[in-house]
Amino acid sequence: MTVQDRKFFMGNTSPYAAADYDNNIERTVPYYSFFYRQTLDLVAALGLDAFQWLDCGCGTGTMAEMALTMFPQAQFTLCDPSEEMVGLAKRKLSGEKRVKEYRVIGTEGIGFENRFDVITAIQSHHYFREDERVKATQNVYRALKADGIYIFFENTAPLTEEGKKIVMKRWARYQREHGKTENEINTYLSRYGKNYFPITLHAHLENLKQAGFRIAEPFWLSVMQAGFYAIK
Numbered sequence: 001m002t003v004q005d006r007k008f009f010m011g012n013t014s015p016y017a018a019a020d021y022d023n024n025i026e027r028t029v030p031y032y033s034f035f036y037r038q039t040l041d042l043v044a045a046l047g048l049d050a051f052q053w054l055d056c057g058c059g060t061g062t063m064a065e066m067a068l069t070m071f072p073q074a075q076f077t078l079c080d081p082s083e084e085m086v087g088l089a090k091r092k093l094s095g096e097k098r099v100k101e102y103r104v105i106g107t108e109g110i111g112f113e114n115r116f117d118v119i120t121a122i123q124s125h126h127y128f129r130e131d132e133r134v135k136a137t138q139n140v141y142r143a144l145k146a147d148g149i150y151i152f153f154e155n156t157a158p159l160t161e162e163g164k165k166i167v168m169k170r171w172a173r174y175q176r177e178h179g180k181t182e183n184e185i186n187t188y189l190s191r192y193g194k195n196y197f198p199i200t201l202h203a204h205l206e207n208l209k210q211a212g213f214r215i216a217e218p219f220w221l222s223v224m225q226a227g228f229y230a231i232k
Helices: 003-010 018-028 032-045 062-070 083-092 130-143 161-177 182-189 201-211
Strands: 052-056 075-080 099-104 116-122 144-155 215-222 225-231
Touching: 018 032, 032 062, 032 116, 032 144, 032 215, 032 225, 052 062, 052 130, 062 075, 062 083, 075 083, 083 099, 116 130, 130 144, 130 201, 161 182, 201 215, 201 225
Parallel strands: 052 075, 052 116, 075 099, 116 144
Antiparallel strands: 144 225, 215 225
């Protein structure tokens, strides 16, 4: 997510209030914690042993913390465009020697080559415009080893205007049920097409294929978010 998104989710809390930040995402994005669980389940299904993992848009380090426990031989590099988020992740994972590097950078700026077996980006690229999305995907492709896997969750655009209206009603209902005020709900939903730029499932898959991935599949869909994986 953008630095602006981080501030939006944290509201008026301290930038070091990690619990508030994580809880606010849960109240805003339906089933957000399931994105982590589904990602970890997919990585586990691959049967990897010792491997290198890059998490783009690592946020407060919550998923990395879960992955460190689940994959005891994996080593991690964590990136995020927000310096505050990288600071939170460092505090949360303090003393964890298997996190080899922290970087304040977005996926569109990484320059790794043939280094990682797994790359993840959980709701981190929805603010990209088309050229930025293409560049980030190409960067991920270059950073992966042969047969490496890219797993990401992103907003997806409904296929019709009527479908968009229904999705927005569902999203508003979810936020209302989780304690958001009408002003908060309207503010977030009004950012569609202005601060975040959903594209269709088909467009996501085409972007992956154009980058060179030999396999590209969706594996999760909920409200307006979807999970994808692609193999180099």
